[in-house]
Amino acid sequence: xxxxxxxxxxxxxxxxxxxxxxxxxxxxxxxxxxxxxxxxxxxxxxxxxxxxxxxxxxxxxxxxxxxxxxxxxxxxxxxxxxxxxxxxxxxxxxxxxxxxxxxxxxxxxxxxxxxxxxxxxxxxxxxxxxxxxxxxxxxxxxxxxxxxxxxxxxxxxxxxxxxxxxxxxxxxxxxxxxxxxxxxxxxxxxxxxxxxxxxxxxxxxxxxxxxxxxxxxxxxxxxxxxxxxxxxxxxxxxxxxxxxxxxxxxxxxxxxxxxxxxxxxxxxxxxxxxxxxxxxxxxxxxxxxxxxxxxxxxxxxxxxxxxxxxxxxxxxxxxxxxxxxx
Numbered sequence: 001x002x003x004x005x006x007x008x009x010x011x012x013x014x015x016x017x018x019x020x021x022x023x024x025x026x027x028x029x030x031x032x033x034x035x036x037x038x039x040x041x042x043x044x045x046x047x048x049x050x051x052x053x054x055x056x057x058x059x060x061x062x063x064x065x066x067x068x069x070x071x072x073x074x075x076x077x078x079x080x081x082x083x084x085x086x087x088x089x090x091x092x093x094x095x096x097x098x099x100x101x102x103x104x105x106x107x108x109x110x111x112x113x114x115x116x117x118x119x120x121x122x123x124x125x126x127x128x129x130x131x132x133x134x135x136x137x138x139x140x141x142x143x144x145x146x147x148x149x150x151x152x153x154x155x156x157x158x159x160x161x162x163x164x165x166x167x168x169x170x171x172x173x174x175x176x177x178x179x180x181x182x183x184x185x186x187x188x189x190x191x192x193x194x195x196x197x198x199x200x201x202x203x204x205x206x207x208x209x210x211x212x213x214x215x216x217x218x219x220x221x222x223x224x225x226x227x228x229x230x231x232x233x234x235x236x237x238x239x240x241x242x243x244x245x246x247x248x249x250x251x252x253x254x255x256x257x258x259x260x261x262x263x264x265x266x267x268x269x270x271x272x273x274x275x276x277x278x279x280x281x282x283x284x285x286x287x288x289x290x291x292x293x294x295x296x297x298x299x300x301x302x303x304x305x306x307x308x309x310x311x312x313x314x315x316x317x318x319x320x321x322x323x324x325x326x
Contacts, residue, residue, distance in 0.1 A: 023052060023053060023054070023055050024050055024051065024052055024053070025050075025051050025053060025060050026049075026050055026051070027045050027047070027048050027049060027050075027051050027062070028048055029048045030048075030064060030065050030066050031048065031062050031063070031064060031065060032044070032045060032046045032062070032063050032064075032065050032095070032098050033045045033051070033060050033061060033062045033063065033098070034060075034061050034063075034098050034099060034102050035051075035053055035058050035059070035060055036058065036059045036060075036061060036102070037054065037057050037058045037059075038057065041099055041102065041103075042058070044098055044099055046065070046098070061102060061106075063095050063098050063101065063102075063108075064095070065094065065095070066094065067092050067093070067094045067202060068092070068093055068094060068108075069090065069091075069092060070090065070091040070092070070093055070112065070115050070119065071090050071207070072088065072089045072090065072091075072116065072119060072120060072123070073088075074086045074087065074088040074208070074210070075087050075088075075120060075123065075124060076212060077123070077124050077127045077128060078128055079127060079128065079130065079131055079132040079135060080128065080129060080130055080131045080132075081131055081132060083132045083212075084212040084214070085127070085132065085135065085136075085209055085210065085211055085212060086208075086209070086210040086211075086212060087123060087127055087135070087206060087208075087209055088206065088207045088208040088209070088210075089119065089120075089123050089186075089204060089205070089206055089207060090204075090205060090206075090207040091115070091119055091190075091201055091202075091203060091204045091205070092201070092202040092203055093115065093194075093199055093200060093201045093202060094199075094200055094202065095111075095198060095199060095200075096195070096198060096199060096200035097195075097198035098198060099198065100195075100196065100197060100198030101197060101198030101199065102198075103198075104196060104197045104198060105197050105198075111197065111199060114194075114197055114199075115194070115199070115201075118190055118193050118194055119186070119190055119201075119204060122186045122189035122190045122193075122204070123186055123204070125189065126182050126185050126186050126189065127182070130177065130182060131173075131175075133172075133173055133175050134175050134176070134177045134178060134179070134181075134182060135179060135182060135206075135209055136179065136209055137175050137178060137179065138178040138179045138180050139175070139178055140174055140175060142172055179206060179209075183203070183204055183205050183206065186204045187201060187203060187204045190204055
């Protein structure tokens with residue numbers, strides 16, 4: 001009996017040791033595992049639950065089943081027309097085949113290294129095969145936009161003239177693919193290579209596309225040129241309005257001066273007629289006084305300009321030195 005108890009105790013101890021060593025392992029939701037025995041994969045588990053392994057012989061490698069992010073470094077890539085842009089891509093992926101994944105890359109860090117090579121290569125290939133407009137635009141909606149920059153001046157005719165002066169040809173070209181299709185082409189290129197690593201790439205999308213410095217300078221120059229063209233349109237319209245108003249001003253000035261001159265001449269004529277009538281009446285009353293008065297008026301005008309007088313016997317000086325004038 002004593003030996004039986006000892007045997008049961010030994011069996012219990014061995015059972016506890018066996019359980020402590022770990023013949024079982026738990027696979028949680030969102031996990032998958034491969035069981036490796038002496039370097040060989042003997043089992044795979046993709047469903048959650050309590051799983052069995054051989055103690056001392058089996059090694060369990062657990063991988064996640066979740067979708068994982070991949071973020072690349074910005075690349076300076078030339079487009080088909082040799083315009084350089086910085087492309088920053090991101091992707092989502094997951095471990096689709098844990099056996100191939102273990103055999104080819106083993107760890108997540110190694111997987112990220114493989115994805116760096118594959119995705120960066122695909123992005124560079126697709127971008128360099130297409131024009132810049134295909135990478136930065138996704139549709140031709142901008143070509144159909146009716147939102148045109150307008151300038152209101154308060155005058156419908158001036159607004160129409162300004163609109164015609166500022167009208168420029170569209171600098172946008174039609175695209176045949178667009179950014180979304182390029183992303184799909186990148187995904188196709190990547191999906192062709194990654195299955196051998198047990199990886200499934202779900203999508204590859206651009207996180208940011210940025211112009212290089214020289215291309216940015218070119219874009220700014222074009223924008224400045226367009227603004228200068230609009231400014232020149234305003235200056236041209238202003239010069240035209242200035243010339244128009246100056247013309248109106250000169251015409252009005254000539255009209256006013258002409259009317260004033262006509263009125264002045266009319267008044268002068270009337271005054272001269274009235275003066276002549278007065279002079280005629282005065283001369284008729286006393287011809288001698290009239291001659292005397294006219295001579296004095298003439299002396300006032302002429303004498304200050306004489307530097308010297310050689311003789312006073314002229315009839316002109318009859319009222320100054322003549323017997324009847326003294």
